[in-house]
Amino acid sequence: MKILLLGNTGQVGWELHRTLLTLGELTALDYPQIDMADPASIHTVVRDAQPNIIVNATAYTDVDKAESEPALAMAINGTGPGILAEEAMKLGSALIHYSTDYVFDGTKGEPYTEEDQPNPLNVYGETKLAGERAIQDVGGAYLIFRTSWVYSLRRPCFVTKVLQWAREHETLRIVDDQVSSPTWARTLAEATAQIIAQGRGKPVDYINEKSGLYHLAGGGSCSRYEWAKAILELDPDQDEYIVKKLHKAKTGDFLLYTKRPLFSVLNCQKFNSRFSLSISSWLESLSIFFKLL
Secondary structure, three states: OEEEEEOOOOHHHHHHHHHHHHHOEEEEEOOOOOOOOOHHHHHHHHHHHOOOEEEEOOOOOOOOHHHOOHHHHHHHHHHHHHHHHHHHHHHOOEEEEEEEHHHOOOOOOOOEOOOOOOOOOOHHHHHHHHHHHHHHHHOOEEEEEEEOOEEOOOOOOHHHHHHHHHHHOOEEEEEOOOEEOOEEHHHHHHHHHHHHHHOOOOHHHHHHHHOEEEEOOOEOOEEHHHHHHHHHHHOOOHHHOOOOEEEEEOHHHOOOOOOOOOEOOEOOHHHHHHHOOOOOEHHHHHHHHHHOO
16 A cells, blocks of 8 residues: 655654554655645646555644735645545545644534534635635545644644743743644544554545545643643643743733634544544543653
């Protein structure tokens, strides 16, 4: 089995590189080896690799910067995935792609299902939704995994920011009105590898049977304040902190450049039932994350 992993230097891609190595012949690329904003680059890379499975972990992920670079964000997040789906269809291959909770506006008040109507608040969410729909329009064998609040030590994220702030400030103010499900990048990677392995030698057929959109995130939910509190409690290097107080704040207390959904918890029951996989709670995963540092 030949697997083409795109975006192998990012948070999710870095973990995918490790988990996919044992499943077959792996080709792992990132920019500039592939430019997801350039259709010709996508065509060339896929046709040269001739993969059975394409795993797309590339994305334009700078939520604020996307507001000033909407065309580039759309090319990478919206148009590129559709081209990958077309190439996969031509080759008889399967495509696995990752999306975001930011396709929702956060007004529902209870966990979002795959059937809920998206209504993104920002350019990033709009472009990721466009990518989902582009893949769905092409059809074929594909899996789209929407996830939320992804973290790792590979790239700057909320976890790394909290750890940095704790070493620089005596008082931290963290919002308690933004609620979602923290998701360790390794959780996404291991779930992806397990699903491919479930194909038992015929992963494309297996993915074709399961084709669709799924929510995949850490179990349970929390506010950013609760997440930050857990990060500080679980970090084994607390002796490096100068922080003494952690205060609750509201999103409206801060001048934000880009709107974000306040409540974006994803209901993952469809994923759990279709693939018979149990995803750890966000707190359990965070605990393991720190134990492995």
